[in-house]
Amino acid sequence: MRETSGKFRKIGILGGMGVEATLELMKRVHATTAAEDDQDYIPMFVDMNPQVPSRIAHLIEKTGPDPGPVLADMAIRLEQAGAEVLAMPCNTAHLYASEIEASVGIALLNMPKLACSEVAQGMTRGAIVGILASPATDITGLFGNFLSEFGIATAYPENEADILASIRRIKKSGPSDADIALLEREAKALAQLGAEKVIIGCSEFSLISKDIQSPVLVLDTLDVLVRAIVTFSGARAKADIRIP
Amino acid sequence: MRETSGKFRKIGILGGMGVEATLELMKRVHATTAAEDDQDYIPMFVDMNPQVPSRIAHLIEKTGPDPGPVLADMAIRLEQAGAEVLAMPCNTAHLYASEIEASVGIALLNMPKLACSEVAQGMTRGAIVGILASPATDITGLFGNFLSEFGIATAYPENEADILASIRRIKKSGPSDADIALLEREAKALAQLGAEKVIIGCSEFSLISKDIQSPVLVLDTLDVLVRAIVTFSGARAKADIRIP
Numbered sequence: 001m002r003e004t005s006g007k008f009r010k011i012g013i014l015g016g017m018g019v020e021a022t023l024e025l026m027k028r029v030h031a032t033t034a035a036e037d038d039q040d041y042i043p044m045f046v047d048m049n050p051q052v053p054s055r056i057a058h059l060i061e062k063t064g065p066d067p068g069p070v071l072a073d074m075a076i077r078l079e080q081a082g083a084e085v086l087a088m089p090c091n092t093a094h095l096y097a098s099e100i101e102a103s104v105g106i107a108l109l110n111m112p113k114l115a116c117s118e119v120a121q122g123m124t125r126g127a128i129v130g131i132l133a134s135p136a137t138d139i140t141g142l143f144g145n146f147l148s149e150f151g152i153a154t155a156y157p158e159n160e161a162d163i164l165a166s167i168r169r170i171k172k173s174g175p176s177d178a179d180i181a182l183l184e185r186e187a188k189a190l191a192q193l194g195a196e197k198v199i200i201g202c203s204e205f206s207l208i209s210k211d212i213q214s215p216v217l218v219l220d221t222l223d224v225l226v227r228a229i230v231t232f233s234g235a236r237a238k239a240d241i242r243i244p
Numbered sequence: 245m246r247e248t249s250g251k252f253r254k255i256g257i258l259g260g261m262g263v264e265a266t267l268e269l270m271k272r273v274h275a276t277t278a279a280e281d282d283q284d285y286i287p288m289f290v291d292m293n294p295q296v297p298s299r300i301a302h303l304i305e306k307t308g309p310d311p312g313p314v315l316a317d318m319a320i321r322l323e324q325a326g327a328e329v330l331a332m333p334c335n336t337a338h339l340y341a342s343e344i345e346a347s348v349g350i351a352l353l354n355m356p357k358l359a360c361s362e363v364a365q366g367m368t369r370g371a372i373v374g375i376l377a378s379p380a381t382d383i384t385g386l387f388g389n390f391l392s393e394f395g396i397a398t399a400y401p402e403n404e405a406d407i408l409a410s411i412r413r414i415k416k417s418g419p420s421d422a423d424i425a426l427l428e429r430e431a432k433a434l435a436q437l438g439a440e441k442v443i444i445g446c447s448e449f450s451l452i453s454k455d456i457q458s459p460v461l462v463l464d465t466l467d468v469l470v471r472a473i474v475t476f477s478g479a480r481a482k483a484d485i486r487i488p
Contacts, residue, residue: 018282038262041294050285077325
């Protein structure tokens with residue numbers, strides 16, 4: 001049942017966490033690809049599954065069911081459908097990456113790991129990177145563990161409740177000016193704490209990453225994943241877009 | 245491997261014809277759904293396959309390979325992944341609907357058929373509906389056959405070459421003011437020929453359907469498909485959106 005066209009390698013997307021973030025990823029992949037006709041775009045199989053149990057409820061509130069087995073099932077289905085690599089536009093869900101990887105024979109383009117490698121370029125040991133992401137990624141050391149390999153420390157916003165409320169608000173009704181203002185305030189505060197760069201580490205925040213004014217460089221994890229997808233697929237990127 | 249959440253029925257999308265039209269469908273389904281959190285959105289499997297052989301090359305130019313078997317394979321994979329119904333945001337590709345339906349045990353929400361039923365409401369026998377769509381749908385009678393069941397005739401733009409060039413331009417680089425101007429001119433011409441309503445019957449044209457000023461009612465086939473998807477899934481539509 002595998003596609004025989006073989007022009008590009010097919011990407012499997014573990015999506016729906018949330019829906020808008022997944023659509024944003026697809027839109028950016030589309031916008032990044034140089035195309036003369038339909039045929040030049042990247043083939044993807046997208047499992048848009050908004051019913052994956054809440055990562056935050058499971059990890060922080062310790063109340064909800066484990067999303068791990070659901071994500072592993074999604075990965076298996078995507079592999080069966082012909083996907084040659086997996087991508088997941090939700091940083092927090094990468095806390096279940098090992099469960100996903102163990103269930104299939106194809107690789108996962110690990111978004112937070114790739115972003116940490118990219119942000120570390122040109123930074124010296126002992127430097128600090130600010131992280132605008134779910135507090136679940138702080139508690140579990142998702143970004144911290146990857147960055148510690150480069151001798152880089154992380155700083156998170158002090159007020160976790162505001163960050164969490166903003167993520168939930170965006171999932172419910174899309175981003176607003178209040179969310180942009182919050183992220184600008186927090187990026188500034190992190191820079192004052194010594195952060196030399198800031199990572200947008202939540203795909204809900206990626207929806208407004210281009211609107212944020214920051215005193216230091218802001219790296220959007222979703223952009224890192226888009227570049228990894230285009231490179232892996234073998235498609236041609238537009239001339240004005242940098243693929244590292 | 246089927247999902248056990250069972251909150252909503254799962255939709256399988258035969259996508260990528262083109263990519264932007266498929267993204268537009270997904271965006272409209274998302275915007276139509278009333279949601280408090282991720283979990284309230286509709287689960288979908290999207291086979292974004294831009295490498296489906298050109299429908300126009302096969303049907304009009306008689307040069308390209310048959311897209312039918314590729315579409316049938318996509319349908320089978322979507323059913324295997326757990327889709328409970330199929331939808332395809334490309335009107336012209338519905339010329340292969342019987343091949344798709346014969347390959348699976350689930351139904352296809354037939355976009356042009358549903359749109360013809362909807363447009364016929366309140367119209368009398370002998371009336372004319374204008375069709376802004378690929379000439380392939382004229383030659384093959386795609387809309388004409390469905391509308392003839394209601395005793396309704398179709399009218400197509402005289403200048404097929406302009407319509408075809410516009411579809412190709414939108415697939416390549418997105419819609420522009422020239423495409424909007426063309427459709428406005430053609431909608432007006434169709435109304436002068438006696439068309440009481442106009443159908444937007446090409447999902448590339450759906451990308452600009454909201455921008456078109458027309459002397460008669462314009463029905464966008466993609467909107468019809470969005471409503472059919474929300475209704476089938478069992479999700480709640482936003483209060484201000486009409487689901488017939």
